[in-house]
Amino acid sequence: MSEPIVQARDLWLEYGGARSVRALRGLTLAVEAGTFVGIMGPSGSGKSSLLYALAGLRRPTRGSVAFQGAAWPERIAHGSDRRRSSLGFVFQEPFLVAHWTVGENIAVQQTKPNAARIQALAASLGIERLLDEVPDRLSAGERQRASIARALVNDPMLVLADEPTSCLDTDSGRNAMSVLAAARRKAALVVCSHDARMLSGADIRYRLEDGTLSRDD
Amino acid sequence: MRLRNPLRPWVFLARRPGRALPTAFVIASVTLLLVVVITPGNTFRSTLDANLAALDVFTVVSPARRAGFEPALRDLLDRNRFAERWVPVKALWVRYPAIIGEGSCPLLLARPEEARAVLDRLGMKLVAGRHASGPEPVLVLHEDVARARGIGIGSRVGTLVDPDDIIPGSFEVVGLVRGPARVAVGIVGAGVLASMLHGRLPTYALIYPRPGLKEKSDAYLHAARDGTAPAFQIIDAAYARTRAERALKNLPLLVRFLSIATACIVSLVVMLLTLLSFQSRLPQFAILLAIGQRRGRLLRSVTLELSMLAVGSWLLGASVALAGLAVYDVVALQPRGILIHVWDPGAIAASATIPVFVILAGLAVLWRGMAHVDPVSIIQQRLP
Numbered sequence: 033m034s035e036p037i038v039q040a041r042d043l044w045l046e047y048g049g050a051r052s053v054r055a056l057r058g059l060t061l062a063v064e065a066g067t068f069v070g071i072m073g074p075s076g077s078g079k080s081s082l083l084y085a086l087a088g089l090r091r092p093t094r095g096s097v098a099f100q101g102a103a104w105p106e107r108i109a110h111g112s113d114r115r116r117s118s119l120g121f122v123f124q125e126p127f128l129v130a131h132w133t134v135g136e137n138i139a140v141q142q143t144k145p146n147a148a149r150i151q152a153l154a155a156s157l158g159i160e161r162l163l164d165e166v167p168d169r170l171s172a173g174e175r176q177r178a179s180i181a182r183a184l185v186n187d188p189m190l191v192l193a194d195e196p197t198s199c200l201d202t203d204s205g206r207n208a209m210s211v212l213a214a215a216r217r218k219a220a221l222v223v224c225s226h227d228a229r230m231l232s233g234a235d236i237r238y239r240l241e242d243g244t245l246s247r248d249d
Numbered sequence: 250m251r252l253r254n255p256l257r258p259w260v261f262l263a264r265r266p267g268r269a270l271p272t273a274f275v276i277a278s279v280t281l282l283l284v285v286v287i288t289p290g291n292t293f294r295s296t297l298d299a300n301l302a303a304l305d306v307f308t309v310v311s312p313a314r315r316a317g318f319e320p321a322l323r324d325l326l327d328r329n330r331f332a333e334r335w336v337p338v339k340a341l342w343v344r345y346p347a348i349i350g351e352g353s354c355p356l357l358l359a360r361p362e363e364a365r366a367v368l369d370r371l372g373m374k375l376v377a378g379r380h381a382s383g384p385e386p387v388l389v390l391h392e393d394v395a396r397a398r399g400i401g402i403g404s405r406v407g408t409l410v411d412p413d414d415i416i417p418g419s420f421e422v423v424g425l426v427r428g429p430a431r432v433a434v435g436i437v438g439a440g441v442l443a444s445m446l447h448g449r450l451p452t453y454a455l456i457y458p459r460p461g462l463k464e465k466s467d468a469y470l471h472a473a474r475d476g477t478a479p480a481f482q483i484i485d486a487a488y489a490r491t492r493a494e495r496a497l498k499n500l501p502l503l504v505r506f507l508s509i510a511t512a513c514i515v516s517l518v519v520m521l522l523t524l525l526s527f528q529s530r531l532p533q534f535a536i537l538l539a540i541g542q543r544r545g546r547l548l549r550s551v552t553l554e555l556s557m558l559a560v561g562s563w564l565l566g567a568s569v570a571l572a573g574l575a576v577y578d579v580v581a582l583q584p585r586g587i588l589i590h591v592w593d594p595g596a597i598a599a600s601a602t603i604p605v606f607v608i609l610a611g612l613a614v615l616w617r618g619m620a621h622v623d624p625v626s627i628i629q630q631r632l633p
Contacts, residue, residue, distance in 0.1 A: 080629070089539055089625050116541025124632055127536040129255070131264040136255035141540065147252045182540065 036062035037100060037190045037220045038086050044094035045081050045243075055081035057243040058095070065189065068213060068221045070231030072248060073240035079224035080124075082240065083192045086222065087121055100189065116141055120183030120219070122193035122212065126175040128167040134178045135163035141185050153181050156215050173204040177211065184215050191216050193223040197230050205230055256546065258553035268529070272522045272555075273562040276607060279515045280566030280600045281573070287504050287596035288574055288589065289348060295588035296352045297493045299393075302430035303355060304486040306371050308467055309340070310454040313480040317452055322481055325473050326454060331466035333457045336363050339450040341416050343390065343406070343433045345397040348587050354394050354431040356416065357455070358447060364389070364434045370457065371430045378402040378424035381436045386447075388435030389424035397586025401425070417447060453484075508599035515603050516610035523555065523611040527618045534619065535627035548619050555611040559604035567597055 038061075045056040055078040063069050063086075073079050084090040085097055088104025096103060100118065128137045138154070139145035154160040157177040159170075167175055176196060183191055193212060197205030209230050213221065224240075225231055237248040253260075262269050310326065312318055318326075318337065326335045342353040357367055364381040368389065381387045388406075395401055402422055409419035420435055437447045458466040470483050527534075534547055574591045582589050 084625050087539075113541065113543060116543075119541065121540055123536075123539075123628060127532070127628070127631070129533050129536070131261065132255040135252050136260075139252055140255050140537070140542070145252045145254060150252065 034064055035101065036064050036098075038063050038222075039098045040082075040086060040092075040095065041098075042095035043082075043085060043092050043097065045078070045085055045090060046093040055243055056085065056092075059243065059245045061086075061238070061245060063190065063220045063222055065220050066218050068233060068235045069223070070234030070237040071222065071224045071240050071245075072226065072228055072231060072237065073224070074226060077240045078243040079226075079240055080194050081243075082245075083121075083194050083222065083224055086190075087119060087192055088115060117143075117186050118189045120186070120188040120191040120216075122176075122180055122183045122191065122196045124195040124198050126167070126172075126179035126199075128175055128178055128182075130167055133164050133166055134159065134170070134181075137167070137178060138163075138181045138185050141182055150181070150185060153185055153215065157181050157211050172199050173208065176200060176208055180208065180212050180215065184217075184219075187217060188219050191219045191221045193221070195225055196223065197225065197227065202229070209233065256542075256550040258550055258557055261554055262558060268526060269554075269558050272519055272526070272558055273565070275515060275518050275522065276559055276562035276603060277566035277569070279511060280563050280603050281570040283508060283511050283600045283603065284567055284570035284593075284596050285574060287507060287599055288570075288591065288593045290500055290504060291593045291595070292348045292582075292587055292589045293497055293500065295590055296347055296431075297497070299429070299431040299588055300352060300354045301486065301489045301493065303371055303432050304484065304489050306430070306463075307458070308456045308463070308470065308486075309484040310335075310456055310470065311451065311482045311484065313482050318454065326456065329456065329466055329469050331459055331462040331469055333459050335457065336360075336367070336455045337452050338363075338367075338455055339437070339447055340453045341450070343394055343398075344415060345394050345586065347397075348582075352397075352431075354391060354433060356388065356433040356435060358435050358437050358450075361436045364436050367434050367455065368426055368428075368432075371428060371432060373426040373428035373430065373432070376425050376427045378422070380424055381434060383436075384438055386418060386420045386436065386438035387423040388420045388433050389426055390422055390433045391431045392425040392427050393586040393588070394431055394433065395422065395425055395586075396584065417450070504595065504599055508602050512602040512606040516606040519559075519607045520610045520614050523614045524618070527551075527615060531618075531622065532627055532631055535622055535624040538622060539624035539628060544619050544622075548615060551615050551619075552608070552612055555615070556604075556608050559607040559611070563600065563604040567600055570600075 040059055040061045043056050043059040044054070046052045046054050059082065071079055071082065081090060085092055088097065088099065128134070132140070135150060138150050150163065151160055154163055157180060159174055159177045159181065162170060162174055162178070167178065170178065176199065196212065197208055200208055213233050223231060223234070231237055238245050239248040312322060336359065339358040341356040341358065343356045344351045344353050359367055361382050376392055378389070381389050400406065400422055402425065404422045405419050406414060406422065407416040407419040408414050456466060456470065467483070467485050474481060474483060537547060538544065571591060578589055578591055
């Protein structure tokens with residue numbers, strides 16, 4: 033058995049002060065290289081919180097998260113070269129910078145912009161002719177593809193996707209999922225969705241309810 | 250595909266100029282105001298320099314306690330081997346309106362054969378009228394001084410024309426000269442009244458140094474004065490400038506106060522604008538931090554943006570101010586004979602405190618703002 037890319041152990045996550053909300057309750061999860069993990073759950077079940085914790089964007093209240101065997105840096109707001117180079121995050125909304133072109137939104141993730149890599153990736157996602165366009169001129173589906181390209185441009189070890197199809201119709205959503213699954217190459221992929229149809233290609237599926245994870249066979 | 254690093258500072262400025270405009274406007278307009286307010290202050294020094302420029306060419310010696318030159322003093326001046334010769338003159342002042350109060354340029358009353366030589370030695374050129382000569386009291390005046398007083402060829406000056414004047418008697422202006430030194434040169438004339446009016450005026454000696462030996466000539470005079478020689482006063486450029494500097498020594502206090510107070514106020518305004526701009530771009534920074542961009546990289550990018558904006562706006566403001574001052578000089582100041590250095594390094598340096606303060610204040614806002622960004626909270630607020 034290989035070393036997990038990301039591993040959560042007894043992960044607890046609470047928000048707020050006196051009236052705190054427990055988003056995750058002692059959750060344990062290990063994701064190995066090349067695996068596609070699908071996590072289903074209703075709205076408010078803690079799916080986003082889990083992905084933020086796995087990405088090192090939320091500090092666990094208790095328990096630990098290890099990415100490639102090491103904890104994330106303490107200061108989240110400082111950013112992290114490791115997160116940029118080894119992890120891709122696809123958000124529910126594309127969140128592209130409006131005054132940058134699509135190409136620049138993708139290139140910002142690279143230490144040295146590599147035009148050939150960006151063009152090849154854009155071609156695999158069907159947006160190669162849009163690289164010089166600004167996001168406002170793109171459809172919702174094209175913007176989401178651009179955000180997928182941004183997440184994959186560094187060939188990350190792990191790709192986390194939080195409801196990546198929520199702003200798309202069913203066909204576009206399926207299409208986005210298939211390009212995400214295909215373009216990730218050997219990266220481990222964790223996708224959270226409330227729509228089970230979007231996770232049909234997952235190797236392992238989990239259900240997350242009230243912050244507790246269970247295998248969905 | 251044009252692929253460039255989008256975090257280069259000019260990308261935002263070039264593509265969102267409207268967002269940078271308020272800050273640019275504040276910095277440029279206040280820089281303009283500061284340069285325009287401070288620069289005219291150099292008119293005092295410029296006028297003073299012009300009024301004292303003659304002392305760069307010759308040195309003036311005056312008997313300290315007597316009206317005339319006694320033989321021992323004459324002998325001392327004759328023995329100055331660094332001097333070509335010395336010329337006795339009577340000296341007065343021609344007053345003229347300055348930007349505030351009055352300026353005074355020297356009026357040297359010499360023998361007719363010496364009057365033109367004084368002007369030639371000072372490098373002055375006759376631009377209207379004639380040189381002073383003849384039996385009547387006449388004078389030749391610097392054209393700027395004539396303009397400032399509103400007089401020309403044929404005008405008369407003196408207490409007999411205007412009781413408030415400080416020139417005894419009445420002199421007709423017969424010539425206007427142009428050159429580096431603001432000076433008037435006249436002759437007393439041969440009349441009884443003129444002799445009576447000017448005979449008791451103190452006499453001075455203009456010491457004409459040999460070419461390139463003025464310093465040595467002055468040193469000789471200083472050494473002679475400090476020794477056992479008869480008491481006399483030396484009025485050279487250093488002495489006159491020291492006296493003048495004393496009068497202007499508090500001017501830099503005002504300039505410093507103006508520049509620092511203005512820079513502080515502008516910094517506060519720009520801090521507010523920077524904060525608003527930062528808040529409006531917070532989602533962009535949150536996403537970039539969430540996908541792994543380092544805070545230092547983003548901070549460097551926005552600080553460079555602000556620096557380029559501050560320096561560019563400052564250059565714009567200073568350029569417009571210099572252009573405005575140049576026009577004002579030609580249209581309003583020169584016709585009144587008021588001297589000003591449009592290009593004043595002191596004023597430019599004082600206005601440079603504005604971009605420096607703005608960058609420091611902006612950096613504090615950006616550093617603090619970036620340190621407290623919680624990417625996830627901002628992302629979640631932006632989700633439907």
